Amino acid sequence: MPSPHTITYRAAVLEALFGEMRRDGSVILMGEDIGAAGGVFKQTEGLFAEFGSERVIDTPISESGVFGIAVGAAMTGQRPVFEVMFGDFITLIMDQLVNQAAKINYMSAGQFRVPLVVRTAVGVGGNLGPQHSQSLHAWPVHIPGLKVVMPATPADAKGLMAAAIRDDNPVVFFEDRMLYNLREAVPEGVHVVPIGSATVKREGRDVTIIAVSRMVHTALAAADLLAKEDISAEVVDPRSLMPLDVETLVASVKKTSRAIVVDGGYRQYGITGEIAATVAEHAFDWLDAPVLRIGGANVPIPFSKTLEPLVLPDAQRLARDATALVRGQR
Amino acid sequence: MPSPHTITYRAAVLEALFGEMRRDGSVILMGEDIGAAGGVFKQTEGLFAEFGSERVIDTPISESGVFGIAVGAAMTGQRPVFEVMFGDFITLIMDQLVNQAAKINYMSAGQFRVPLVVRTAVGVGGNLGPQHSQSLHAWPVHIPGLKVVMPATPADAKGLMAAAIRDDNPVVFFEDRMLYNLREAVPEGVHVVPIGSATVKREGRDVTIIAVSRMVHTALAAADLLAKEDISAEVVDPRSLMPLDVETLVASVKKTSRAIVVDGGYRQYGITGEIAATVAEHAFDWLDAPVLRIGGANVPIPFSKTLEPLVLPDAQRLARDATALVRGQR
Amino acid sequence: MTSSPQMATVSPVPSIASAEEGLRLLRAMKLIRAFEEQVRNLSAAGVIPGLVHLCAGQEAVAVGVCSLLRADDMIASNHRGHGHCLAKGGDVGRLLAEIMGRRTGYGLGRGGSLHIFDAANGNLGTTGIVGGGIPLATGAALSAKRQARGQVTAAFFGDGALNQGLLFEVMNMAAIWRLPVLFVCENNGFGEFTAIEDVTAGADPLARGQAFGIPSETVDGMDVLAVRMAAQTAIERAREGNGPSFLVCKTYRYGGHHAGDKQDYKDAEEAKAWRLKDPIERLSRLLKESGLASEAAIAALTQEIDREVRAVVDLAKVTPLPADDDFEAHLYA
């Protein structure tokens, strides 16, 4: 196990990109302003200098066409990492993603593989308004043939980016841009986190909080608040949404008998439904209360300073809801 | 109440289109081959002859651009009904749908409305293969600002198309193409079914089957089979997915204490999760068993005669699962 | 590679009809310039949250086109849209309030700079999706054609949108259906930090319109009178039922992609050269040289606008922020 160092989430993903691009000449990057400019979030800084314009490809503003080209390149020997600047714009690549990338391995009976990564920055924060704040991860998880990961920590971000690039299937990699400056210990050198494995971020007895991406940190903060009320919360991070590590989730809920699922996407028909229903199905006889689902507000994400903070659940609200759940008040 | 006549699902939708287009000159149709050719499913037959090329507009194969134009037209006084030939191709209009149509009323604080209908033919059958059989209704239901309906019967199809056209919001109207030839009694003349109202298709005591679109008929057939085993199934059709008539669904489940949710889309992270979790949340203390979710198979929909029938649940399987649920075997 | 001011085709110098008209155009451009300057300051001071994309340098395009539009003509704008909004008659106070996220703004402060809608003045909105406004303007043109009241619409977009497939799809339909729409490209040489030449094939962007048989013209976007001349032809064509036009206006943004951008991808010499073509200076000079306006009159105008904008800023700062009630308001019609 390589020794850890403390770096940001942004730097951790970058470390995986450097590592995989050095290891494998077929890894190429495609996106807008990712070359000399180093990306609008500085998330690709330095790659252009080392790998040049052949492998770090600045594209026109043509998401659909660029991604289609990435699919064709993936079918023929490349491992493209394609960047969608804001997650709101994955709307533009859905046809190539769903009707081509997700199905080609199946339709060709394995004659062609589509090893590529779609990475995109999502999340609410910084007052970017309704078209630059959405997290539409509930869409690709619905499509057979795709894998979807959503790392919450720098170490997982590094490890899952490496795994995503090495995977022979299309993988969608969602990064919450409000995590970019989060610093934590990250293993140096090669570090791969298997896709499809959840992790228990904090052990507890009374309630399981299943939280995704940035909500993991909200859940951990809520667990601190709950501890003061003598409620012991377990926080589980699925890390991958597709495939979902049902076993780890269910084991935790069977232990605590109560579950909350928290996600930052729109709540309506979002991922919390599937996760709650799955947990309820497998742990029905263990549950002392209905699974509680908490999600982003069901409105276009407003720009204004006073309204944007109302979109996502915070630790206080989560702790309040968890307390009520544990005390049998819901 | 006008007297009913017996017509097909296709004819019922067409009746709504004729009715609304006669009533309101701002209703226009846009789509591929919908004019003189009358649509690839004959679903627009006769409209061109009556309303001409000004109102029944044959478009190029430019789904994204046509729909974008429809949004602009809707903002400025038209009520476009935009047709996506196969539901698989709604992937191409997602940006205009999510980032423009769904948000414009909100972002403009009501200065601009977007009264339009997206209608599209979905569903498995007839061996059309992986890119002509998908039903991606789990996507638009996730987006605040959209309404989504999915009628199962000719009468509801007529009534909901009329309601969708009259609605001042963007409404996505999913038609299962395998229902087009279904004949049932339909009210003549004006007939409007309110969006957001579920309906109990068959009353029962032992289990509630919440079924959507074509699955309603599968559920009704299963209920017949169940009756022979002395199991009384209640079949509830939400008709609208967004907004969802939670009250009617929950009332039924409280009565029967057992629930099954059946849908024809991909099961993984599909609409059954949200509906099951919602029902479980509101009727937790009434439930004798976990809510059972049944969906389409999680694979690209195969073409071959031997495989296509494996995609959707049939009445036998549904009855078997319901029996096990009622008898406490799951 | 970066863009060069020499690339702009200089149209034959158009003349100006009257002092009144000249001052109206000058006023409109100065208002935008002053407004953007304030927005830049407020953004730097943190009074405006999020990102703002300023159009200083590009005023002649918005003003040239919009000065010829009727109140019931419509425009669709893009992310760099404050100028379009003001040129189309937008209210300075409601615009600034929206950009500041105040509940007195056009969208109750919930959209911000990227989402300014002004139905009363025919603005279908700024948008955060590159190319996203183009079909909206074209759809409005479809309505206009149906309603037959002679309305025209204009879509403003940047050179970056020249590579969005949406533009081509929409141009094709505008052409076959002869819709009364102007496609107005503000070619400022960059999409974010990337030079147009690095991502845009073809000798001339005009060919993108010509491929559909759309009358297309390169315009000196630093000259409001040149823009007006080209727009006039295009608007007449549209009003007479003869379909769309495509104008590629060569211009330059003085600032970065957004306020705060360090702009290290720009060539300093080039930036300086573009400043010499400043559209406001140019019109001022013309007005003075032709005797249509005195130095003093122009200075008075400048002062008046400064006062006006300052007052608006002062007022906006004390207008209320959105309340919890506004969170879900107008989610559905």
Added chain:
Amino acid sequence: MTSSPQMATVSPVPSIASAEEGLRLLRAMKLIRAFEEQVRNLSAAGVIPGLVHLCAGQEAVAVGVCSLLRADDMIASNHRGHGHCLAKGGDVGRLLAEIMGRRTGYGLGRGGSLHIFDAANGNLGTTGIVGGGIPLATGAALSAKRQARGQVTAAFFGDGALNQGLLFEVMNMAAIWRLPVLFVCENNGFGEFTAIEDVTAGADPLARGQAFGIPSETVDGMDVLAVRMAAQTAIERAREGNGPSFLVCKTYRYGGHHAGDKQDYKDAEEAKAWRLKDPIERLSRLLKESGLASEAAIAALTQEIDREVRAVVDLAKVTPLPADDDFEAHLYA
């Protein structure tokens, strides 16, 4: 409006190198014609489920282009793709098996006619999404460029795809990145039941490529030698690193949009006129007139192909259908 055969630009008549080459081309076209005829019958008889889109009449395009491609060159096809598959060396038996939904087909029978992939022969697939194959071929060209083994790729698509924004986005990138790709449009005058003229603006589709500076040429798509001549230039250009080309091949589909389509949107006179330009007849005539092949040799070839295709049909009918195991196979790699 419908399309007219006179519209096809007649290229200078190219000559043929040898009897062997001539018969090879003739054989390839006849194979496709005979295959499609069988597919039509099997579809009418209900042996083939779903919809099939036949290319009878258009053989010269697939054969003209693919006859010049190496085995490691790649193509991407569209919904009307049986001919492309065969011309690129595809196996007749596996193709038919796939179309019939048999487990011996290219995709275990799970894709059918719309989803034929043949990696061994460089076929990136037929596809049910209009325009969907264009970026795949172009992405393969990006790989080819990186791998520097001189491979080229070709994207086949119909006139309907001329209005998909995707085409323009991809052409732009192919041009700026000088990718070794041929954009081959089979302009058969219709997209489903709609005539190209009713939905496609611009005097000439060539302008869609020229807008990006891509060398573009109209080709008589009913003449396999004309197609070959144009393709040769384009392929050389690509192999030499000089980027993409655009060929618009004027052709006609003898059948309906899909087998079973009543075709009441077609003009009978026109259809007859196109038949007179039949590419197989034309090449046969040329071979005979130039003394490169005798009537008897051609008749023998025809018989041989008929026998071959019949044998394939007989075999396909008895190959197994997919088993339950195949349902989920290869869902993930």
